[in-house]
Amino acid sequence: MVYVRWLAVLPFLGMLIGPFVFNRVTSFVFGMPLLLAWLVFWVLMTSVVMGVIYLCDPSNRTEGGGR
């Protein structure tokens, strides 16, 4: 869990640093401008990352979630 937790840094990097690199309209990805497609990808990845963290987090194993 201690290491898995650091995955949460990825959405911050993707959304805060990414726009410096991918600040372009073309080319279109899945019909969306490049920058929008990049950010939407990271929204989806955030759910994935948080899902992995959730599954690896021992505090979610107890009934009712514990604290």
Added chain:
Amino acid sequence: MNAALPIIAASVVVALAVGVRARSGEEMSLEQWTVGGRGFGTMLVFLLMAGEIYTTFTFLGGSGWAYGKGGPAYYILCYITLAYVTSYWLLPPIWTYAKERRLFSQPDFFAAKYDSPLLGILVALVGIVALVPYMVLQLKGLGIIVATASYGVVPPWAAIWIGAATVTAYVMVSGVRGSAWTAVIKDTMILVVVLFLGIYLPLHYYGGFTAMFEAIEAAKPGFLALPDKGQSPVWFASTTLLTALGAYMWPHTFASLYTAKDAGAFRRNAVILPIYQLINLFVFLVGFAAILQVPGLKGPEVDLSLFRLAIQSFPPWFVGIIGATGVLTALVPGSMILMSGATLIANNLYRPMRPGTTNAATARLAKFVVPILALVCVGFTLQGGETIVQLLLLGYSFVTQLFPSLVTSLLLNNPLTRDGAIAGLVTGVAAVTVMTLSGATIGTLVPFLPTAFHDLNTGIVALALNLVVAGLVSALRPAPVVVR
């Protein structure tokens, strides 16, 4: 009279009925009224959290930003997502502490953590100053939505009075339960309506998403990305980060997390909510579709892009459904704001002056304050003026100033003392006020910085000053250590 009006009217009646019935026979003690007896399951907590994030700002402002500003609108998508990431670690310890000590509000939390009634009063004041303009914004949005969707039959002032009266009634009767159950209707409607609009409109007018974006790129090159100056990537990153940190610092959002039955609800929500908030993407698509279809909206009119396009595209009954959805996006957050505002006044301003006030008396007072607060907000809304926009900008930066002392208070050894937290908060709030009112930018404040940094959000400066002062005062004036 047209088909839109009865549908909008019905949504108000349904919201009132559901909101009042939500009481479900509970005795409305302070515990029940403000925090729903701390018994809400994952689903209701989910809707309360989402309910406050999808406000009229999402509905009108989200499409308006996409229409008027283009690429910079994407920050909305990002800050909400990053706020959910922080929520995974931020909310469970706050909830646990609040439950152990039976806290009712955000100032309660600060007052208890720092053992300082004075800090509690300060936090309550900051909260009220931030909440009133936020409520005014909801009421303003409500007036615009009803006036537009009823094809001008209902004037904004009438809609504002009816909306405020509705919310006041069900908040007084049911407290946070009313907000939660009306949020169920609101989120169902917004999900269906926005998904439909965001998919149908681009297909109908352009034949596809790529075709729509290509047409916009041809007409306005670069509009769908960030500009090099002004709302540049530097602006984007700093604003997204700052807003994400501030998102849970609003008093009504903070208090709504006390309603949860267990802390696991927050961790489950942190997984689902990022995907769920992709609703905002579809709101953007509506705004983008409007760019070439209803061109020429300027200034505050851009917020009408969604409705202008809807009126041009659909029969009145469907405009009515969109209007009804818009009304609910104002009523639900409005009810949360009124309730937590009234709680701040009764529980955190009045009560500390009169020690010995019971929970029951505080609950009675809070319910009595609701209509007064609603009247004040209606007054500000009808007075209008640009000052309220200034106040809202202030409000968001104000609540963000609570972030540093909140986070450090969750650490095992809080480096900030009571005096440090108070000094930091006062400094941050003062800095925000001065910079907002003088219209300062980073460029004018620290001109020696490279131009690339000039687009940094000024809130960063206030937050940094806050931290530095809080740290210095804590180091120089060590208070008696309180171990918690």
